Amino acid sequence: MLTDSALEQLRQAIDHIDIELLNLLAKRSQYCNQVGEHKVSANLQTRDLDREKDLIQKKITLGKQLGLNEFFVHQLFDLIIEQSVKHQYQMKIKAKNPDKPRVAYLGDQGSYSHQALNKYFSQRSSAPAPFAYKTFKDILTSVQDNTMDIGILPIENTTSGAILEVYDLLQGSGIHIIGEEILEIRHCLVGHKHSHNQITTVLGHPQAITQCNDLIQSNSNWTIEYCASSADALEQVIKRNESGVVAVANEFAAELYQLDVIKSNTANNRNNFTRFIVIGKQPDHIPEEVPCKVSIVFATRQNPGALADVLNELKQQSIVLTKLQSRPVPEKPWEELFYADLEGHLHDPKLKQAIKNSEEHCQYLKVLGCYPNCQLEKPTL
Numbered sequence: 001m002l003t004d005s006a007l008e009q010l011r012q013a014i015d016h017i018d019i020e021l022l023n024l025l026a027k028r029s030q031y032c033n034q035v036g037e038h039k040v041s042a043n044l045q046t047r048d049l050d051r052e053k054d055l056i057q058k059k060i061t062l063g064k065q066l067g068l069n070e071f072f073v074h075q076l077f078d079l080i081i082e083q084s085v086k087h088q089y090q091m092k093i094k095a096k097n098p099d100k101p102r103v104a105y106l107g108d109q110g111s112y113s114h115q116a117l118n119k120y121f122s123q124r125s126s127a128p129a130p131f132a133y134k135t136f137k138d139i140l141t142s143v144q145d146n147t148m149d150i151g152i153l154p155i156e157n158t159t160s161g162a163i164l165e166v167y168d169l170l171q172g173s174g175i176h177i178i179g180e181e182i183l184e185i186r187h188c189l190v191g192h193k194h195s196h197n198q199i200t201t202v203l204g205h206p207q208a209i210t211q212c213n214d215l216i217q218s219n220s221n222w223t224i225e226y227c228a229s230s231a232d233a234l235e236q237v238i239k240r241n242e243s244g245v246v247a248v249a250n251e252f253a254a255e256l257y258q259l260d261v262i263k264s265n266t267a268n269n270r271n272n273f274t275r276f277i278v279i280g281k282q283p284d285h286i287p288e289e290v291p292c293k294v295s296i297v298f299a300t301r302q303n304p305g306a307l308a309d310v311l312n313e314l315k316q317q318s319i320v321l322t323k324l325q326s327r328p329v330p331e332k333p334w335e336e337l338f339y340a341d342l343e344g345h346l347h348d349p350k351l352k353q354a355i356k357n358s359e360e361h362c363q364y365l366k367v368l369g370c371y372p373n374c375q376l377e378k379p380t381l
Contacts, residue, residue: 029084036088045289046088052081053379060381074381082376086123089372094285101149103128104139107205107229110253112183114231116276117152120181134228140169143279150178151279157185159269160210162325166277167339170297170368171327177295177369179278187212187272189263190254191237191246199262201225203233204248212248214268234259283369291373292345293322296355298365299329299337307338309361317354319344339368346370 002010039046056077063073103121105113114130121128131148133139142148153169156162170177187208189199201223202209202216208230209216216222227233233247234257246262254261277295286292300306314321323341344351346367359365 025080028080029087032084033087033091036084036091039088040091046092047085047289049377049379053381055081056379057381078378082378083123085376086372089290090124092287093290093372097126097149097280099126100129101126102147103130104133104142104148104151105130106133106136106139106153108132108231108235110234110249110256111229111231112185112250112274113152113154113229113276115250115252116154116181116183116274119183120152120179120276120278132231134232136163136165136169140173140175140279143175143281144173146281149280151175152181152276153279154207154274155277156323156325157207157211157272157274159185159267159272160207163207164327167325167327170339171330171337175279175281175368176283177277177371178280178284179371180293180374181276181278182374183274183276185211185267185272185274186250186265187248187267188251188254188261189246189266190234190249190257190259191262192241192243193260194243198244199246200244201242202246202248203227203236205229205233208233208248211268211272212266215263215266278371284371286345286370286372288345288347290345291376292343292370293373294342294344294346294351294355294370295339295368296342296365297337297339297368298358298362299335300362302335303361306361310338310358313357313361314342314354316357317350319351319354343373 036046038044056074059077060070060073064070103117105111105117107113109132111132114132117128117130128150131142133142136153139148139151139153143151153166154163155166189202191199199219199222203225204212204227206226209224209226216224227236227247230247230249230253234249234253237245237247237259238257248266251261251264298310300310303309311321320343321340322343323339325339326336327339329335329337342351342354346352355365355367
């Protein structure tokens with residue numbers, strides 16, 4: 001058994017190794033950036049999946065020789081390579097926004113939208129100037145009137161589904177979707193230390209409350225109060241300073257607001273992810289080599305099988321449909337608008353043909369945006 005002194009020495013040694021790892025990762029990133037700059041100037045392809053596959057396989061073999069778990073090494077280098085590839089893709093994208101874009105997001109510091117914003121810009125050389133807004137509509141309006149350069153909005157969640165208000169706001173807005181980000185959601189109940197004894201009131205955004213329904217419904221004595229955002233719920237917990245009042249938030253926010261995690265892992269589904277869209281007034285120029293999505297909105301003709309006809313046009317061109325969402329057409333009872341996300345670049349001949357053919361079955365079809373797919377293909381070993 002180790003003495004306290006020996007244990008402390010080991011921990012200090014581990015801390016020094018962690019610092020060395022970070023320094024090495026930073027140096028690796030610098031070299032990768034230089035490679036990326038060369039690819040841009042020489043007009044070379046960003047990605048070589050065969051080379052990535054060979055690189056990962058060699059690292060796994062070396063890792064085994066060093067006594068490291070194969071799965072761990074594979075995951076580690078998948079992540080390292082993905083970060084490098086995404087950053088190199090960004091070097092080739094001609095963004096229409098300034099080097100320090102003003103970015104509108106929902107809530108305040110610590111909200112999931114704020115975390116998604118930070119994650120999105122972690123791949124970019126530009127540093128955002130974040131501005132908090134209270135509603136989805138305020139975010140969209142701020143981009144429309146040029147108060148903000150960019151807005152970030154949650155669009156769907158793997159547990160609670162589509163965020164319909166955002167879809168409705170996109171209709172006729174004149175706004176372009178210029179990016180996306182996916183954030184893992186890890187809900188917990190956050191409050192003052194003395195709330196550990198008994199929870200009486202749960203505050204949270206409606207989507208967050210819905211995603212924790214199983215726990216909430218099993219505690220029927222709890223009072224539920226809806227807030228504009230998770231950050232707003234946290235601010236109310238601080239302001240009230242009452243025993244038993246907690247907010248649905250996350251560990252990052254709890255630390256930021258100097259509150260305690262009263263109960264962890266409160267979501268119905270542990271695999272809980274929210275997809276965010278990034279909106280701007282002007283589309284970015286995306287090179288065709290960058291893996292993209294195209295979002296469209298359309299209204300079919302009022303003919304039998306019109307929607308099936310549109311979907312068949314996509315099938316005929318081998319276009320992958322990743323999302324289809326219907327919404328009522330305002331002031332036209334029983335008519336529907338359809339929002340669809342398609343894999344591919346807007347300039348890809350097959351995708352262009354699919355959209356052109358689909359227009360024949362539609363009263364209306366509009367492209368909302370062509371933007372980088374945040375989920376990259378991984379090399380198959």
